[in-house]
Amino acid sequence: MCFVTPAPRTAQPRDAALGDEQAGVAIRVVNLRKAYGSKVAVANLSFDVNVGEVFALLGPNGAGKTTTIEVLEGYRRADAGEVRVLGLDPQRDGRDLRRRMGLMLQDGGIYPQARPREILRLFASFYPSHRDVGELLKAVGLAEAVKTPYRRLSGGQKQRLSLALALVGQPKLVFLDEPTAGMDPQARRATWDIIRSLRERRVTVLFTTHYMDEAEQLADRLAIVDQGELAAIGDMATLRHGTEATVRMVTDAAVDVEALRALPHASGVQTSGPASCSFETPDAPALLAELTAWARDNSVVIRELRAGRESLEEIFLRLTGEEVRG
Amino acid sequence: MRAYLAQTGMELRLTARRGENVLVTLVIPLLLLLFFASLNLFPGSSKPVDFLLPGILALAIMSAGMVSLGIATAYERHYGVLKRLGGSPLSRGALIAAKITSIVALEAVQGVLLVGVAVLAFGWTTNGSLPWAVVVALLGTTTFAGLGLLMAGALRAEATLAGANGLFLVFALIGGVFLPIDHLPAAVAAVSRYLPVTALADLLRAALGGGSLPGFSLVVLVLWTAAIVALTVRTFRWE
Numbered sequence: 001m002c003f004v005t006p007a008p009r010t011a012q013p014r015d016a017a018l019g020d021e022q023a024g025v026a027i028r029v030v031n032l033r034k035a036y037g038s039k040v041a042v043a044n045l046s047f048d049v050n051v052g053e054v055f056a057l058l059g060p061n062g063a064g065k066t067t068t069i070e071v072l073e074g075y076r077r078a079d080a081g082e083v084r085v086l087g088l089d090p091q092r093d094g095r096d097l098r099r100r101m102g103l104m105l106q107d108g109g110i111y112p113q114a115r116p117r118e119i120l121r122l123f124a125s126f127y128p129s130h131r132d133v134g135e136l137l138k139a140v141g142l143a144e145a146v147k148t149p150y151r152r153l154s155g156g157q158k159q160r161l162s163l164a165l166a167l168v169g170q171p172k173l174v175f176l177d178e179p180t181a182g183m184d185p186q187a188r189r190a191t192w193d194i195i196r197s198l199r200e201r202r203v204t205v206l207f208t209t210h211y212m213d214e215a216e217q218l219a220d221r222l223a224i225v226d227q228g229e230l231a232a233i234g235d236m237a238t239l240r241h242g243t244e245a246t247v248r249m250v251t252d253a254a255v256d257v258e259a260l261r262a263l264p265h266a267s268g269v270q271t272s273g274p275a276s277c278s279f280e281t282p283d284a285p286a287l288l289a290e291l292t293a294w295a296r297d298n299s300v301v302i303r304e305l306r307a308g309r310e311s312l313e314e315i316f317l318r319l320t321g322e323e324v325r326g
Numbered sequence: 327m328r329a330y331l332a333q334t335g336m337e338l339r340l341t342a343r344r345g346e347n348v349l350v351t352l353v354i355p356l357l358l359l360l361f362f363a364s365l366n367l368f369p370g371s372s373k374p375v376d377f378l379l380p381g382i383l384a385l386a387i388m389s390a391g392m393v394s395l396g397i398a399t400a401y402e403r404h405y406g407v408l409k410r411l412g413g414s415p416l417s418r419g420a421l422i423a424a425k426i427t428s429i430v431a432l433e434a435v436q437g438v439l440l441v442g443v444a445v446l447a448f449g450w451t452t453n454g455s456l457p458w459a460v461v462v463a464l465l466g467t468t469t470f471a472g473l474g475l476l477m478a479g480a481l482r483a484e485a486t487l488a489g490a491n492g493l494f495l496v497f498a499l500i501g502g503v504f505l506p507i508d509h510l511p512a513a514v515a516a517v518s519r520y521l522p523v524t525a526l527a528d529l530l531r532a533a534l535g536g537g538s539l540p541g542f543s544l545v546v547l548v549l550w551t552a553a554i555v556a557l558t559v560r561t562f563r564w565e
Contacts, residue, residue, distance in 0.1 A: 073413055098415045109410025111336075111402070113343045118336070125332035126415045169415070 026051045026173055026204040027072060031081035034067050041067040043228035044081075049221075052202040054195060056209065056219035060320050064228040065208045066106065069175050072206070073103050086173055099128055102171035104162045106178055112151035116142050116161050119150070120168055127169030140164045141190055155182035163191065167198075174198065176207035180214060192218055212313040222312075224319050231319040239315050244268070245284040249291060250276045250304040259298075263290045275303075330420040337428035340398070347394050350494070351432060352439060355386040359440055362504050363448050375448040379440065380530035381503035384523055386436040387466045388497060390429050393490045396474020399425070400486035403478060408564045429471055433463065454534040462533050465547055466526040472554035473522075479562030497523040522550040 027049035034042040042064040049055040057065050070076045072083055074090035074097060083090060088097045110119055116137060124130035137143050140160040145153060153161065159182055166174050179195075180188045188211075195218055198205050209215055215222055216236060223233040232239055244267075254274035261269050265287040268280030281287045284307040295302050310318075341347055359382045363375045402408050411421060444450035473493075477486040500507075500514055501523035507515045518524050525543040532539050 075409070075413065095415070095417070098413060103413050105406060105410055105413070107406050109406035111340055111407055112405060113340055114336070118339070122332050122336050123414060126329045128415075165410075 024051045025049070025084075026053070026086060027055075027206060028084040029068070029072070029081070030083070032068065032071060032078055032083060033080040034064075034071060034076060034078055040228055042071075045225065045228065045230055046081075047223050047230060047233055049204060049206055051204055052199065053220045054199050054205045054207070054218055056207055056215040056222040057225065058208070058212075058215055058222055058316060059225040059231075062227075063225045063320075065225060066177055068225070069177055069206065069208065073101070073175055074098070099169070100172045102166035102169055102174040104159075104166040104174070104176045104179055106181070108150070108158050108162045110150045110158070110161065110165070112149065114150050115147050116150070116153075116164075117146040119161070120164055123165050124168050129170050130168050131170055133168070136164050136168055139194060141187065156184055156187040159183055160187065160191070163194065167194075171203065173204040174206070176205065178208055178210070180209065180211065188214070212311065212316055216312040224316060226320045232315070236312065239312070240309055244280045244282050245307055245309055247279045247281060247284055247287055247291070248276075248304065248306045248308075249278070249302060251295070252301040252303050255300060260291075260294070263287070263294060265290055329416050330424055333416060333421060333424035334427045337424050338431060341394065341428055341432060344394075344398070347398070351386065351389045351394050352436060355382050355389060355436065356439060356443060358382055358385065358504070359443060360447070363444070373448065373450070375444050375450045376535065377506070377531065378504065379444045379450055380534050381527045382440055383437065383463070383530055384466060384501070384527035385498055385503050386440060387433060387463060387526065388470045388494060388523055390432045390436065391467050391470030391472075392474040392477075393494050394432065394474075395425060395429055395471050396478050396490045397483075397487050399475055400478035400481065400483040403564065404483035412564050426471070429467060433467065437463075452534050453536040454532075455536070458533040458539065459530060462526065462529040462539070462547075465551055466522070466530075469522050469526070469547065469551045469554055472551070472558045475562060476554060476558040479558065479564075497521060502527050520546055522547055525550070 025048050027047075029048070030046050032042050032045040033040075045064065045068060057068065059065050067076065071078050072085050072090060074094045077091055085097055086100055090097055114122075117133060120133045120136065124133055134143075137146055140163055142157060142160055142164065145157055148157075150158065150161065159179065163176070163179055166176065176195075180191050183191065192214070195205055195207070199220075207218070219235075221233065221235050222239065224231045224239075252275065255277070257269065257271055257277060260266055260277060265281055265283050266279050267282075269277060270279075271277045279287060288305065288307055291305065292302070294300070359375075359378060362382075363378050365374065399408075412418075441450070474486075474490060477489050481489060497503075500510060500518045501521050502518060503523065507518045507524060510518060519542075525547040528540055528543040529547060531537075532543075
């Protein structure tokens with residue numbers, strides 16, 4: 001019983017941004033800069049997010065992710081550069097934008113005494129059209145807790161209620177700032193399913209996370225930011241571009257590393273103990289064939305032989321360094 | 327409109343759910359009225375309830391606007407509720423209107439309760455002007471709601487909690503609520519004349535007692551209202 005009121009009169013989107021949505025661009029960020037006093041949060045950031053895309057914004061703490069999102073949401077004014085969200089200027093066209101977007105803050109922002117059902121009903125009343133509150137509560141797994149005051153919900157339940165608030169207004173675009181922080185593995189997977197269902201509805205999703213497996217699982221494309229600048233952007237295949245496959249081999253006895261180095265496709269050989277070595281190679285299949293042939297010819301027993309690509313976590317650490325940030 | 331009504335309903339439910347809120351806005355004014363009206367404070371003169379009821383109504387307005395609204399809003403800011411609402415289509419105007427409506431509704435309950443007890447328990451009667459009493463009460467509501475929001479928008483939540491309760495106590499004691507201010511030490515009385523609560527109590531007393539409104543108190547209250555509203559609008563921060 002989702003009831004729909006007539007669409008609100010909306011100011012005609014002006015200037016160049018007019019074409020954004022037709023061109024399939026949901027979010028456009030051009031040379032964004034934002035500083036708090038002398039501390040530069042976002043130095044110079046540009047990227048686009050396409051309509052219907054699930055997009056991950058990654059980076060160490062203090063990289064400028066939340067600042068970027070808050071500029072897009074209209075909470076903060078950019079010092080320089082231009083942003084467009086659904087073709088709208090978040091500052092000038094904030095009212096129109098807020099009707100069409102949903103958002104999840106890092107800290108809930110919900111009355112401690114409010115109960116899930118009533119707060120969802122309240123937010124439902126704010127939007128031109130809304131999802132059925134009961135179904136949404138079921139979808140985020142809060143059907144059993146509809147009358148529990150917010151302050152007594154678990155961390156994961158609080159996050160899921162906050163997610164439901166982001167979705168209740170049938171947004172065309174949602175901003176999710178660390179949506180699964182504090183969730184147990186079951187709740188995380190349930191949240192992933194919800195985000196995937198948004199993709200099926202062609203809802204654009206921009207999310208941040210510190211879980212690399214989550215970003216890898218969910219995102220169509222990813223951007224890695226570091227110190228307020230873009231370090232890399234693209235889908236997983238693009239981010240891996242130029243990085244070689246890694247082959248790891250463990251044998252049951254010490255091996256002659258020099259013999260391995262002599263193999264035609266062996267490069268970047270590293271050992272971690274006498275019976276364990278790894279290779280960086282542009283051609284993993286060829287190297288694997290050479291290694292197995294070598295083992296057969298020398299009667300070496302292979303305990304483990306693994307070829308794989310760099311994980312997102314490895315890419316992330318390579319691009320942003322290993323030192324701990326604020 | 328739908329958003330405003332829903333938000334007003336939420337504000338009212340939350341107000342009723344906060345136990346300390348019910349205590350300070352309803353129970354304490356009622357107990358103070360019962361206690362002081364039962365004492366023989368003004369031997370030989372008119373009934374004490376004639377002086378006390380307007381004072382306690384001023385106290386109730388102060389508790390609803392400054393203490394209840396101020397502290398609740400301070401914590402909403404602290405918990406990021408105001409920020410989250412700011413990211414929804416609910417307009418600031420609708421949020422403020424909802425808060426004002428809920429305060430006025432709370433004051434209506436306070437008024438019915440206090441006047442009802444005054445009439446039933448102490449035989450209070452009036453030949454005053456209800457419209458003037460309402461106008462004065464709204465002026466007082468604006469002042470104290472503004473003062474509450476001024477603290478909520480500028481101070482930490484804990485500081486607002488302490489500040490609102492502290493001011494409430496000071497204003498109750500020296501603000502001409504229970505006793506005419508000429509019973510106070512001269513130096514304190516000199517300050518008290520200029521307090522918004524003294525002016526409000528004085529004006530309510532005149533409006534309910536059938537006299538003409540005292541010009542000095544009217545000027546004091548209007549100046550407070552203007553100053554506080556101007557300051558609150560300039561300093562209020564939503565995050």
